[in-house]
Amino acid sequence: MSSDLDRFVDSLKAAAEPSRLRILALLGQGDLTVSDITEILGQSQPRVSRHLRLLSEASLISRYQEGSWAYFRLTDATREFVTSLVGRIAPEDVQLSRDHERLGVVKQRRQARAADYFSRNAESWDAIRSLHAPDEAVEGALIEAVGKRPFQAMLDLGTGTGRMLEIFAPLYRRGVGLDLSREMLSVARANLDRAGLAHAQVRQGDLFAAPVERDAFDLVTMHQVLHYLDDPAAAIREAAKYLRPAGRLVVVDFESHGLEFLREAHAHARLGFTDAQMADWFAKAGLEAESPRRIEAGGRDKLTVKLWIGRDPRLLIAEPASQNSRELA
Numbered sequence: 001m002s003s004d005l006d007r008f009v010d011s012l013k014a015a016a017e018p019s020r021l022r023i024l025a026l027l028g029q030g031d032l033t034v035s036d037i038t039e040i041l042g043q044s045q046p047r048v049s050r051h052l053r054l055l056s057e058a059s060l061i062s063r064y065q066e067g068s069w070a071y072f073r074l075t076d077a078t079r080e081f082v083t084s085l086v087g088r089i090a091p092e093d094v095q096l097s098r099d100h101e102r103l104g105v106v107k108q109r110r111q112a113r114a115a116d117y118f119s120r121n122a123e124s125w126d127a128i129r130s131l132h133a134p135d136e137a138v139e140g141a142l143i144e145a146v147g148k149r150p151f152q153a154m155l156d157l158g159t160g161t162g163r164m165l166e167i168f169a170p171l172y173r174r175g176v177g178l179d180l181s182r183e184m185l186s187v188a189r190a191n192l193d194r195a196g197l198a199h200a201q202v203r204q205g206d207l208f209a210a211p212v213e214r215d216a217f218d219l220v221t222m223h224q225v226l227h228y229l230d231d232p233a234a235a236i237r238e239a240a241k242y243l244r245p246a247g248r249l250v251v252v253d254f255e256s257h258g259l260e261f262l263r264e265a266h267a268h269a270r271l272g273f274t275d276a277q278m279a280d281w282f283a284k285a286g287l288e289a290e291s292p293r294r295i296e297a298g299g300r301d302k303l304t305v306k307l308w309i310g311r312d313p314r315l316l317i318a319e320p321a322s323q324n325s326r327e328l329a
Helices: 005-015 018-027 034-041 045-057 079-087 094-129 135-146 163-167 182-195 232-240 261-266 275-284
Strands: 061-066 069-074 151-157 172-179 200-204 217-223 243-254 293-295 305-311
Touching (some): 018 034, 018 061, 018 079, 034 069, 135 163, 151 163, 163 217, 217 232
Parallel strands (some): 151 172, 217 243
Antiparallel strands (some): 293 305
16 A cells, blocks of 8 residues: 555545445455446445446556456555455454355356356367376476465466466465456456465456566466467567566477377467577577476377476666565576
């Protein structure tokens, strides 16, 4: 929260109303649409919209568009303040307990839609998984490569199911996932809800024009994204713009291979990548390449997964010690 007294008082005034405090408590557990909030509160949409407008004007919440849907979330600057405020309310409060139950119904419906989409596409995804090392092995290599030191912010480009946000959730304070597919975002939201990750959000957006700030993320990930793109070099240059000084870009994709059927059957624009290609693209994006990591599946006609890591060479200058402790290893 800002230390400015007038702004702080305005925020307190905006929150000091039962329905608006209930909304803040709900948004503390994840992003919601106007329809979601209307259903949970049992109030008319115009009334709920007015509450949301007042909370937004007080900079307690923010709004973002996803197709024809508008989502609301707590702002990063106020999340700790709101969590502390709501935490002072007795857990057994009848109204908040009922809101929590209705929120559970909304989330269950999300998960049902996500499960339906996932089941309709599972055969295609399973066919790809069968060609490379198990996800557990790839995730283990990722966790080892990133390390265990906490950091401020993570951006996952082409977030898909939101899995990258899940596995690194213990490390970051703020996580953002972007994807063009609303169906995949539904899957990701359901997964984040199930994991209880309120400090992560997913949004619809193109990685070439991401609706996020630049120079703001300690870790940017692109997991199995590049092989779908016509211009992967441009994607890496764009991803590098979102890194803070000393931040890292982690690319997970396939080593160069000859499985042509993946072009037609699974829309792969590129049949993997070489270390030389990736090193050249990193250099042109202003990143210093680290040693790549290789995860083999074994056997003929199998895909080898590679981890390529590029670090922003800029140094953090005059950072407080507490901030330095959050930087990536």
